[in-house]
Amino acid sequence: MSDFFAMGGYGFYVWGSYGAALLIVGGLAGLSWCSLRASASRLEALRQAAPHRRRKAPHRRHKESGHGAQ
Incomplete structure (x- = not known):
């Protein structure tokens, strides 16, 4: 084991590389999560500051496409 x-004598380099990659990927995931939370809170603040600018969802018509159960 x-x-x-x-x-084969390269364990320090191999496992060190895996450790460094794990730290970098973990750091990027953490930064992305923080950025997502900041963007979500900024969006919510903008929505509350200008409620008159909200649009209603467009009305969608459902067409019979001829696919599926007949």
Whole structure:
């Protein structure tokens, strides 16, 4: 088992690379999550500041497409 972790003498480089990649990906995920929360709170503040600018959802017509159960 220790031979597996030693990776033929390159274990420090291999596992260090995996650790660095994990830290970078984790950091990017954390930054993305913080950015998402900040954008959501900014959007909510804008919506509350200008409620008269909201649009109603457009009315959609449902057409029979001829697909599906007949």
